Amino acid sequence: MTEHMLTIDGQRIPFTEGQTIIEAATAAGVYIPHLCHNPEFKPHGSCKLCTVKVNGRNCSACTFPAADGQEVLNNTQELNETRRTITQMLFIEGNHFCPSCEKSGNCQLQAVGYYLNMLDAHFPFFYPSREVDASHHEVMLDRDRCILCELCVRASRDVDGKNVFALSGRGINSHLIVNSTTGKLKDTDISVDDKAVHVCPVGAILIKRKGFEVPIGERIYDGQDIGQVSLEHEMPIVEEAEHGR
Amino acid sequence: MPCTPSDMKTVADIVARHDADPTRLVQILRDVQSTFRHIPAAIMDRLAAQLSIDRAQVQAVTEFYTFFSTEPRGRFDILISDSITDHMLGSREIAAYLCERLGVTPGQTRADGQVSVDFTSCTGMCEQGPAGLVNGYALTNLTRDRVERIVELVNDGTPVSQWPREFFVVKDNIHRADLVLGTKLQPGSALRWMFQRGLDSTLDEIAKSGLRGRGGAGFGTAMKWKFCREATGSTERFVVCNADEGEPGTFKDRVLLQSYAHQVFEGMTVCGAVIGARRGYLYLRGEYLYLHEPLNAVLAERRRAGLLGSNIIGRPDFEFDIEVRIGAGAYICGEESALIESMEGKRGVPRNRPPYPVTNGYLDQPTVVNNVETFAAAALIALKGGAWFSAAGTEKSKGTKILSIAGDCARPGIYEYPFGTTMAQILADCGGTGAMGLQIGGPSGIFIGAQEFERVLGFEDLPTGGSFMIFDQRRDVLEIVRNFTHFFAHESCGFCTPCRVGTSLLKNQLDKICAGHGGKADLAELTHISKLVRATSHCGLGQTAANPILSTLERFPEQYEQRLKAISFEPGFDLDGALEVARRMSGRDDAHAHLAQEA
Ligand SMILES: Cc1cc2nc3c(=O)[nH]c(=O)nc-3n(C[C@H](O)[C@H](O)[C@H](O)COP(=O)(O)O)c2cc1C
Ligand code: SF4
Numbered sequence: 045m046t047e048h049m050l051t052i053d054g055q056r057i058p059f060t061e062g063q064t065i066i067e068a069a070t071a072a073g074v075y076i077p078h079l080c081h082n083p084e085f086k087p088h089g090s091c092k093l094c095t096v097k098v099n100g101r102n103c104s105a106c107t108f109p110a111a112d113g114q115e116v117l118n119n120t121q122e123l124n125e126t127r128r129t130i131t132q133m134l135f136i137e138g139n140h141f142c143p144s145c146e147k148s149g150n151c152q153l154q155a156v157g158y159y160l161n162m163l164d165a166h167f168p169f170f171y172p173s174r175e176v177d178a179s180h181h182e183v184m185l186d187r188d189r190c191i192l193c194e195l196c197v198r199a200s201r202d203v204d205g206k207n208v209f210a211l212s213g214r215g216i217n218s219h220l221i222v223n224s225t226t227g228k229l230k231d232t233d234i235s236v237d238d239k240a241v242h243v244c245p246v247g248a249i250l251i252k253r254k255g256f257e258v259p260i261g262e263r264i265y266d267g268q269d270i271g272q273v274s275l276e277h278e279m280p281i282v283e284e285a286e287h288g289r
Numbered sequence: 290m291p292c293t294p295s296d297m298k299t300v301a302d303i304v305a306r307h308d309a310d311p312t313r314l315v316q317i318l319r320d321v322q323s324t325f326r327h328i329p330a331a332i333m334d335r336l337a338a339q340l341s342i343d344r345a346q347v348q349a350v351t352e353f354y355t356f357f358s359t360e361p362r363g364r365f366d367i368l369i370s371d372s373i374t375d376h377m378l379g380s381r382e383i384a385a386y387l388c389e390r391l392g393v394t395p396g397q398t399r400a401d402g403q404v405s406v407d408f409t410s411c412t413g414m415c416e417q418g419p420a421g422l423v424n425g426y427a428l429t430n431l432t433r434d435r436v437e438r439i440v441e442l443v444n445d446g447t448p449v450s451q452w453p454r455e456f457f458v459v460k461d462n463i464h465r466a467d468l469v470l471g472t473k474l475q476p477g478s479a480l481r482w483m484f485q486r487g488l489d490s491t492l493d494e495i496a497k498s499g500l501r502g503r504g505g506a507g508f509g510t511a512m513k514w515k516f517c518r519e520a521t522g523s524t525e526r527f528v529v530c531n532a533d534e535g536e537p538g539t540f541k542d543r544v545l546l547q548s549y550a551h552q553v554f555e556g557m558t559v560c561g562a563v564i565g566a567r568r569g570y571l572y573l574r575g576e577y578l579y580l581h582e583p584l585n586a587v588l589a590e591r592r593r594a595g596l597l598g599s600n601i602i603g604r605p606d607f608e609f610d611i612e613v614r615i616g617a618g619a620y621i622c623g624e625e626s627a628l629i630e631s632m633e634g635k636r637g638v639p640r641n642r643p644p645y646p647v648t649n650g651y652l653d654q655p656t657v658v659n660n661v662e663t664f665a666a667a668a669l670i671a672l673k674g675g676a677w678f679s680a681a682g683t684e685k686s687k688g689t690k691i692l693s694i695a696g697d698c699a700r701p702g703i704y705e706y707p708f709g710t711t712m713a714q715i716l717a718d719c720g721g722t723g724a725m726g727l728q729i730g731g732p733s734g735i736f737i738g739a740q741e742f743e744r745v746l747g748f749e750d751l752p753t754g755g756s757f758m759i760f761d762q763r764r765d766v767l768e769i770v771r772n773f774t775h776f777f778a779h780e781s782c783g784f785c786t787p788c789r790v791g792t793s794l795l796k797n798q799l800d801k802i803c804a805g806h807g808g809k810a811d812l813a814e815l816t817h818i819s820k821l822v823r824a825t826s827h828c829g830l831g832q833t834a835a836n837p838i839l840s841t842l843e844r845f846p847e848q849y850e851q852r853l854k855a856i857s858f859e860p861g862f863d864l865d866g867a868l869e870v871a872r873r874m875s876g877r878d879d880a881h882a883h884l885a886q887e888a
């Protein structure tokens with residue numbers, strides 16, 4: 045078997061047939077910032093944080109297939125600035141009051157903001173009016189913090205087999221809905237053990253009565269940056285998937 | 290709204306009419322909307338149960354398309370086209386007058402439930418505007434007199450079917466015909482020739498013709514058909530005709546469907562034979578509902594004539610049929626993969642590519658999606674051969690292109706030109722000699738100024754899906770750009786961050802500058818966001834949404850600079866305006882309750 049190769053920022057990276065660029069990168073220990081991507085789920089490609097340049101063209105690393113000879117640019121000033129702006133867009137379109145958010149320190153949006161050296165929101169806030177769903181006895185949904193990544197949608201559909209969540213609306217009015225007649229979580233069969241309850245990269249889906257169990261200062265991204273955490277967590281997943289290929 | 294048993298019976302009938310087929314969800318919701326004037330929650334539950342799909346899917350689709358609503362619209366639901374060319378013909382004034390006379394606020398249904406008026410993206414009647422829709426049917430040439438009559442008809446409750454016919458007349462206005470519009474095609478003749486010549490050599494003729502897609506992107510048609518034909522591992526193949534024609538200022542597909550439907554269907558059938566498909570679909574934009582019945586009549590006629598169905602022109606090995614599917618107000622559904630999603634009964638969100646529709650299209654099967662004009666040309670090429678077509682045009686752009694010309698000219702309408710024709714020539718022909726600028730290819734295309742009128746029509750210079758808008762000296766470039774930018778913000782599907790958020794930011798930023806609140810930094814910011822949206826968006830909508838801004842900033846920077854405030858920094862908000870809530874709460878409006886702001 046001849047080994048397939050591409051380069052990322054000049055570094056030679058092997059990949060196997062069928063891998064996306066981000067999978068190849070992760071397996072080789074190269075971090076590409078991402079939010080809607082999670083190697084456990086079907087590639088999605090909506091947040092555009094993972095934008096890389098492939099042979100001079102912008103592509104989403106999480107959906108674009110790796111191919112021999114690709115010259116990929118990833119950790120460049122220009123791309124990181126673009127990613128910072130996209131992160132700022134995600135902040136201002138929702139309502140993210142980090143200091144009072146249970147997810148602070150464990151939140152990937154916040155962590156990516158730090159990683160990309162985001163010092164302010166830059167744009168005027170949209171302050172959208174979004175609904176909180178606290179109807180369920182164990183799971184709560186605070187749409188203010190939702191970044192529309194559809195990880196909960198994918199997890200519920202593909203892993204839990206329940207289809208509890210979906211995206212609705214169009215454009216800037218896009219929003220997460222719950223699959224029940226009332227539109228409330230209490231009328232679905234969601235359970236606290238569902239994968240969908242544990243994949244939200246931000247603090248939009250939370251488990252009740254677990255607030256601040258880990259004190260601020262000892263949370264995931266308090267000591268390590270998201271690049272390190274992400275690789276540690278995701279490398280084994282990608283490697284396992286590769287063996288199953 | 291509580292639903293009665295008889296309502297539920299109506300819903301069951303609608304579902305039955307659509308064979309309880311969940312891929313037909315958009316069609317079903319169209320029928321529900323037109324019957325109940327909205328999609329009530331109780332009906333969503335019922336539809337989900339009867340179609341065996343998630344309730345969330347029903348709700349998500351309902352909330353995606355502009356022509357669906359969750360609150361009741363009026364028994365007479367009037368939409369006024371908001372295209373820039375309609376504006377130039379006075380649509381905004383007409384709409385204001387209509388609202389005043391009816392006693393309605395745009396976007397709100399009148400208290401008695403009788404009528405609602407709102408704005409909608411370009412309805413494709415640009416050369417016979419101001420235009421609109423009433424209960425889905427196209428209204429043209431709206432005048433104050435017509436408004437008076439409409440107000441009476443609405444208040445009297447006269448059903449739309451009994452309104453004067455002349456309100457609904459849609460003219461072709463063909464001013465210049467060439468290869469495609471000027472060649473008579475006897476129904477069935479291209480099919481006969483195809484079978485005489487053989488399928489392989491028919492595909493060769495299409496290749497020789499140099500035909501490239503007429504919907505905008507210009508992909509080689511023969512190549513697309515070949516890829517689809519050669520796709521492996523499929524159970525079925527499909528032909529889809531893209532009649533979404535959503536790009537503002539484009540109305541040439543409307544004319545082809547109205548007066549050349551046989552030719553379009555024949556082209557689809559040729560494609561079906563070449564790629565080995567048995568089913569074809571024509572995805573018609575909701576705004577062209579008035580064409581639905583006539584198109585179905587042409588299809589019926591073709592079935593009777595043995596040109597569709599089984600045993601086509603006596604060939605037992607060839608079976609093909611065509612069905613019309615209708616959209617519901619979403620520009621993004623013109624993007625081929627979003628169109629396919631819509632045809633499958635989903636929100637119109639563009640898919641990730643690869644894979645492309647030629648291998649994984651409708652129902653995940655190999656699918657050719659082509660524009661209406663592409664099929665119309667293909668039918669003629671199958672009949673007349675590739676050389677006949679490639680004799681016209683330029684090296685890289687063979688054949689002719691149908692333009693829909695609107696705006697400031699004496700003779701707006703349909704003009705078919707060989708590629709390579711100069712803008713100056715086109716302007717001379719349509720009487721647009723006073724032009725200051727042209728928008729070629731619609732809002733997603735580019736704006737050019739008078740010094741560029743020697744440039745030519747073609748993929749190598751000025752490509753267009755057909756939209757050709759003319760603006761003379763009276764027009765304000767920034768108002769045009771603002772109209773286009775609002776359009777994109779309204780039509781973004783919301784899937785990807787840069788377009789979902791970026792198009793709204795562009796809209797707000799441009800509004801700020803146009804309102805005279807912008808400083809130099811705001812202009813830099815506008816450019817910065819524009820470039821980011823263009824570079825990182827998921828599909829063609831986002832990638833072109835900043836074109837109006839970028840192409841005019843390049844050509845008319847002074848137009849922007851004139852609007853800027855002299856100071857280099859301007860607060861992002863209105864200080865005094867921000868105090869309004871406090872004033873209301875405290876019941877004060879004296880001088881001390883106001884804050885002056887440095888200008
Ligand atoms: C936002 C957007 C809207 C589009 N709208 C249309 C349309 O209304 N009609 C059309 O034929 N193509 C449209 N296209 C192009 C289609 O995606 C596709 O390229 C075309 O239908 C292919 O047909 P052709 O090769 O015959 O041009 C659109 C593309 C984008 C990105
Ligand atoms: S709730 Fe969380 S996981 Fe679901 S779409 Fe929103 S941000 Fe993503």
Ligand code: SF4
Nearest residue numbers: 782784785788828831
């Ligand atoms: S670019 Fe706009 S229209 Fe296209 S996928 Fe992204 S949000 Fe949707």
Ligand code: FES
Nearest residue numbers: 078091092094106
């Ligand atoms: S991580 Fe690739 S688009 Fe979101």
